[in-house]
Amino acid sequence: MATASETPVLDTITAMTIDSLERCHMEDRTLLLSRIAALVAMDAPAISYMAHIPPAIKAEFTVEQLQDLLVAIAPVVGTARVMSAAGHIAEAFGVALALAESEAEAIAQAEADSRTGT
Known part of the structure; x- marks a missing residue:
């Protein structure tokens, strides 16, 4: 029986993703492109x-490659989906940048506190 969790939905999605990655033999870039295309x-x-x-950063995925992906799938999924995806992707990157900045500020504050003894 599964153990109780405070985040059962997230835990399930994480487990499904890990299982999918373990069973998939695509190279990282191809897998990433496939998943982003499916999301769009x-x-x-x-x-x-x-x-x-994080996987996009690790795979050194560029903005130009993302744009190429959106151009390639636009005739299939439609312009409305591509434009919607562009907005969602920009929002996701904005949130990720804000989280990274917040984390960097917290680390800097912790280091400053440790130097001053507070």
């Missing part, structure tokens, strides 16, 4: 793109 096709919300930011 589904008109996924910004939060769905958030999970793909």
Whole structure:
């Protein structure tokens, strides 16, 4: 029996993702492109793109490659979905940047506090 958790939905999604990655033999870039294309096709919300930011950074995925992906799939998924995705992706990156800045500020504050003994 599964253990109780405060985040059962997130835990399930995480487990599904890990299982999918273990069973998939695509190279990282191809997998990332496939997943982002699927998110665009589904008109996924910004939060769905958030999970793909760290792998995109790790795979050195560029803005130009993302634009190329959106151009490539636009005739299939439609302009409305592509424009919606562009907004959701921008929102996801904005949230990720804000989180990174907040984390950096917290680290800097902790270091400053440790130097001053507070």
